[in-house]
Amino acid sequence: MKLAINLTLSFGMLALCLWLVWPDAETRTQLDAAFHALSWNHFAPYLGGYIGLLVIVHLCRSLRWNNLLAPLGVTIPAGPLLAISSVGFMAILALPARLGEFVRPSLMRKRGMSASAALGTVAVERIVDGLLISLFVFFAFFSLRGPQAPGWMMPTAYAALGVFSAALVFLLFAMRRPSATVKFCLTMSLLPRFAPRAAAAIEVKLLDVIRGFDVLADRGNLGAFLVWSIVYWVCNGLGVWVLARGFDLPLSPFGAFATMGLVAVGITLPNSPGLVGQFQWFTLLGLSLYLGPDAATKHTALYATTFAFANVHYGLQVIWYVGMGAIGLATPWVSFHDLWTKTGDADKK
Numbered sequence: 001m002k003l004a005i006n007l008t009l010s011f012g013m014l015a016l017c018l019w020l021v022w023p024d025a026e027t028r029t030q031l032d033a034a035f036h037a038l039s040w041n042h043f044a045p046y047l048g049g050y051i052g053l054l055v056i057v058h059l060c061r062s063l064r065w066n067n068l069l070a071p072l073g074v075t076i077p078a079g080p081l082l083a084i085s086s087v088g089f090m091a092i093l094a095l096p097a098r099l100g101e102f103v104r105p106s107l108m109r110k111r112g113m114s115a116s117a118a119l120g121t122v123a124v125e126r127i128v129d130g131l132l133i134s135l136f137v138f139f140a141f142f143s144l145r146g147p148q149a150p151g152w153m154m155p156t157a158y159a160a161l162g163v164f165s166a167a168l169v170f171l172l173f174a175m176r177r178p179s180a181t182v183k184f185c186l187t188m189s190l191l192p193r194f195a196p197r198a199a200a201a202i203e204v205k206l207l208d209v210i211r212g213f214d215v216l217a218d219r220g221n222l223g224a225f226l227v228w229s230i231v232y233w234v235c236n237g238l239g240v241w242v243l244a245r246g247f248d249l250p251l252s253p254f255g256a257f258a259t260m261g262l263v264a265v266g267i268t269l270p271n272s273p274g275l276v277g278q279f280q281w282f283t284l285l286g287l288s289l290y291l292g293p294d295a296a297t298k299h300t301a302l303y304a305t306t307f308a309f310a311n312v313h314y315g316l317q318v319i320w321y322v323g324m325g326a327i328g329l330a331t332p333w334v335s336f337h338d339l340w341t342k343t344g345d346a347d348k349k
Contacts, residue, residue: 017277030304046246064228090325120212259286
């Protein structure tokens, strides 16, 4: 039932976002004109800078996982870690409803680690990332508040900050008092009353997942993980700014980071398969805050450029993560059979 609901939400998001950004005949004509007007000699250096930043982003995003695994007594050499992470990131992009999040933890079974405990480290990773991004989005939006600001802006900022702050509180309580926290959450869900056997099984799994929270008590590894994460997100934001400069968009570095943050918050929702439409729409939404409403309004000259930028940005991300995932599958550390098996496991969760 949960899988059916998630898939329904995911494909619903796909339909909505495609409806919002699908170009009509006039927009396609303007888009063609925008691409023809793009000078390769001008664009190439910015593209090279963007790819260079993408390499740093990928390395930081992959290698920082070791700092979450270390408190559990697991350390993976850089090569296998990059391969496993690259395949996992490809799965996150490709699979709907965030099902790809289960692939990396499941691949850890071959290394003698519980998939539930590995999933706990991924939960820490996602919550810390979400909190960092929601804090940035909150302060970026707060600086833009005023009578001209769209009505959705501040509620979105408060909601994102509230959700990830609540998740952080849960992490801290779960680490300090795991059994009591799990029992409280299950009691609030009413599951023990209506399905006691299922509640007992879930309790065991959750306690195993909470083992992945151990990094919160390890200051050295937690500090290293935060440094990796800050570099990762800074380079991500700079990548948006550099690519925007290639399209001659007058986007400030601050606006680029805010746009990146809004996209990051937006794709934490039930994601459409491959983030198709969803990535572009949240990109346009972020650009409209700093470049004006024409950036997200069809049949305007600015929209043709911002839409071209959003699609190129999306396309480069897809090519990168699919390409790195394919390279990961070509290594001896991850096989296509492993990916197929673990994807099947994810579908059952």
